Amino acid sequence: MTENSELTAAFTELYGSAPEGVWAAPGRVNLIGEYTDFNDGFVMPLALPHTARAAVARRTDGELRLHSTDVPGGVVRLRVDELAPHQGHGWAAYPAGVVWALREAGHPVTGADIQLTSTVPTGAGLSSSAALEVVTALALNDLFELGLSASELAVIGQRAENVFVGVPCGVMDQMASACCTEGHALYLDTRDLTQRQVPFDLAAHGLRLLVVDTRVKHELGDGAYAERRAGCEAGAAALGLRTLRELPYEGLGAALDTLAEAGVDESVVRYVRHVVSDNERVEQVIALLDAGDVRAAGPVLDAGHVSLRDDLRVSCPELDLVVSAAGGAGALGARMTGGGFGGSAIVLVDEVQADTVAKSVLEAFASAGYAAPRIFPAVPSTGARRLS
Numbered sequence: 001m002t003e004n005s006e007l008t009a010a011f012t013e014l015y016g017s018a019p020e021g022v023w024a025a026p027g028r029v030n031l032i033g034e035y036t037d038f039n040d041g042f043v044m045p046l047a048l049p050h051t052a053r054a055a056v057a058r059r060t061d062g063e064l065r066l067h068s069t070d071v072p073g074g075v076v077r078l079r080v081d082e083l084a085p086h087q088g089h090g091w092a093a094y095p096a097g098v099v100w101a102l103r104e105a106g107h108p109v110t111g112a113d114i115q116l117t118s119t120v121p122t123g124a125g126l127s128s129s130a131a132l133e134v135v136t137a138l139a140l141n142d143l144f145e146l147g148l149s150a151s152e153l154a155v156i157g158q159r160a161e162n163v164f165v166g167v168p169c170g171v172m173d174q175m176a177s178a179c180c181t182e183g184h185a186l187y188l189d190t191r192d193l194t195q196r197q198v199p200f201d202l203a204a205h206g207l208r209l210l211v212v213d214t215r216v217k218h219e220l221g222d223g224a225y226a227e228r229r230a231g232c233e234a235g236a237a238a239l240g241l242r243t244l245r246e247l248p249y250e251g252l253g254a255a256l257d258t259l260a261e262a263g264v265d266e267s268v269v270r271y272v273r274h275v276v277s278d279n280e281r282v283e284q285v286i287a288l289l290d291a292g293d294v295r296a297a298g299p300v301l302d303a304g305h306v307s308l309r310d311d312l313r314v315s316c317p318e319l320d321l322v323v324s325a326a327g328g329a330g331a332l333g334a335r336m337t338g339g340g341f342g343g344s345a346i347v348l349v350d351e352v353q354a355d356t357v358a359k360s361v362l363e364a365f366a367s368a369g370y371a372a373p374r375i376f377p378a379v380p381s382t383g384a385r386r387l388s
């Protein structure tokens, strides 16, 4: 489904009257700063042109009706005053969780009819879940005149996912979907959500950022995320810090010695090294973009991948193959993006070499006997907004 008029028509057919409006919120890729957002660290996502859209109308009778054009099955009907964490509800838990989180925060959301559709690939590490949450939060914010800021809506979305759905994600995905702007990457400090829009005009530099969706998702992912998170917390605690954000890059060497001497688990030492060095890589990329030297960010992306692969150990053969094949074909830099264990990688490449590099990645996948990945350019796009 591509047109708003189609979405509006589908809403009207489903619920019997027209929606009050249509809203959109994008998926994202993260340029640099991975597994840093639950450590109060820095991230640098950009919004994709792919969006979740919602046609919505208020209700005053306490009923919440949810439908997605992208999943089989009919309308999910829930009572707003009966919403509680961990009730299940499948995909509908994401938008329902937003209603729950808004009401829990004291906002008078008295029910809604919602028709969703999305072009964000699901489970590809491109934040289709955050797009659903943010589009729902924004629509309800507008319709119920809640007066929440984009950052506040992102935090509502994160709370929905953390508590209602039960996925322990950081705040990057929702912040990216809510706050990114066209032509920019979002430099976000996840400690206090301060942010800066950093111009990221790839075309002006003759560059392209390719997203390579490997279309694989390894089962390892869920447990591994929680384990990394716990390891980072253990590392911070062993250093007497509240979070790893408090450890400056300059102090990393000494901190690693301290951890080793204290007999802290070797994996924790590696996690600390990844988080602190990836925070530093965000700062490096910011400095390069500010200086107008976008192509010099390539090697920083490569270094980020090595750190995710060897220190955090969240990559997988398919993601490593994207990076090595792209690098071998002349890409400026590449790394896995998102949670890893499958999902997507990004490749920074000269515009004139983009096709060659994409072809090399496809050939490498074919030779390895992997299914063909999906490759498309990441054009820094607009964050969540009302469409009609």
Ligand code: ADP
Pocket: 068, 069, 070, 071, 090, 091, 092, 094, 116, 117, 118, 121, 122, 123, 124, 125, 126, 127, 128, 129, 130, 132
């Ligand atoms: P990611 O956010 O990386 O795409 P997640 O596992 O966090 O992956 O979220 C994917 C889930 O979000 C899906 O399994 C589904 O429950 C929900 N979802 C995403 N897009 C849609 C959609 N268009 N319609 C219904 N549910 C969706």
Ligand code: MG
Pocket: 127, 128, 129, 130, 173
């Ligand atoms: Mg998600």
